[in-house]
Amino acid sequence: MILTTSENSFNDGFTDDSDLFNRKPLFEQIMRVTLQAPDENLVLALEDKWGNGKSAFVKMMTSEINLRHDDLNIIYFDAYENDYQTDPFISLSSVIYEMIEGEKTLAPKLGEKLLNASKKIGVSVLSHSAKFAISAATANLLTATSLEKATDALTDSLSNPVEEYIANKIKSAKNERNNIIYFKQTLEEFFTKTNKKNLIVIDELDRARPDYSLDLLEKIKHIFSVKGFVFLLVVNRDQFEKSIECRYGNIDSRLYLNKFIHYWFSLPKVTRNNERVKEGYQQSTMEQYLLSIDKKQRLLTRGGPLVNTLSMLLENNGCSLREAERCYSVFSVIDNKHLITEMPGTVFQVSLALVCFLKVCSPALLEKLIKKTITAERVISSINIPQNEINKSEHFYKLNCIINYHLLTDDEMRERRRIPNPKDSLLQEIEGSRSRRIEYIDSIYTSFNNMTISDF
Secondary structure, eight states: OSSSSSOOTTTTTTTTTTOOOOOHHHHHHHHHHHHEEEEEEEEEEEEETTSSSSSHHHHHHHHHHHHHHHTEEEEEEEHHHTTSSSOOOHHHHHHHHHHHHHHHHHHOOOOHHHHHHHHHHHHHHOOOOOOHHHHHHHHTSSSSHHHHHHHHHHHHHHHHHHHHHHHHHHHHHHHHHHHHOOOHHHHHHHHHHHOOOOOEEEEEETOEEEEHHHHHHHHHHTSOOOTTTEEEEEEEEHHHHHHHHHHSSSSSSSHHTTTTOEEEEEEEOOTTTTTHHHSSOOHHHHHHHHHHHHTTTTOTTTTTTHHHHHHHHHEEEEEEEEHHHHHHHHHHHTTTTHHHHHHHHHHHHHHHHHHHHHHOOOHHHHHHHHTTTSHHHHHHHTTTHHHHHHTHHHHHHHHHHHHHTTTHHHHHHHHHHHSSTTTTHHHHHHHHOOSOOOOOOHHHHHHHHHSSSSOO
């Protein structure tokens, strides 16, 4: 039984086993931009939907550089794992400090120099909010939470510490600017002395707390933007833009994001519209992934109606590889899963793909289909199968027949049997020579719920 794919550390870089989708050429593009671009500092981005392999790619990339590239330093930083910290400056500074400390040949001790520079900025960062200042001014007798619950009278009584905090911030503004300049000079000195660029991969930026992620983005621009340092942000662009709008209101989030990011990359995919896929010489990315997670159980047959239909449905509906994995887990938990390959006929396999896809990706639509409270045209439209594709694809043609057959009323079924139409192949397509109603969709739906496939 396989519910999730096994964790992979990708410690060997881009090997034939790990680089399933042949994404090493993208890695080489990013390397060329990182090493050859004349810009003193760069912020790049790798964008795609959740669950399509962004993290796997950048982990392979990190290992590949550590193993085979002496001309570049790389840091992998998981924003989601670090967002428990109040401010991203400290967490990001700490991993850069570790990298610098690793360069034992540097003299004088640049790590200590960076640590001192970071401490000065860190003090400013931690005292950024009035709440912190008030808490400090009252010897921590009030926490931020208790302060929020305080009465108006108490708040008024603390006006002097607030005013004092603001005055101190104004007086110290010049020192803060100088501290940032000194910090940047220290980072640039590291680049100058090693003569190696530094690539910092920020993964899971869209999964971290929105305020943490946006603060991190702004600090990269204002504090870490120095010669020899290149950032690669790994992000679901649509979701991140929503975080920006949530924080800043009705602004052009795409324009805002492009102020920080110089170039966007996206993960390459092979779709079923690719000519080599159409000719049968290559698999689509979606089909390739489904077959890869099926290596142990062998429930799918390359080019077979089940994997073909399921991958086409997933691709047509913009689903991720993670959603493909969830679909596969529906098969995996079935007790008598051997019947998946043993049950004869294309109709069963295509019906299996349809019900599985709907169970994972559109349960509300599946419920309507089971209860027969929806038209066949509406179902076909909802799963994004264009009418002009139905007759081009054998499996989509079967799918259309299965849905129409399932939604026939008993009266409509009797009428079709009473007055056969030579042009009406619907019953023949589904029933073959059995001439009786076969409830494929209902039976498979029940089978999935009971985790046991029943005979038809």
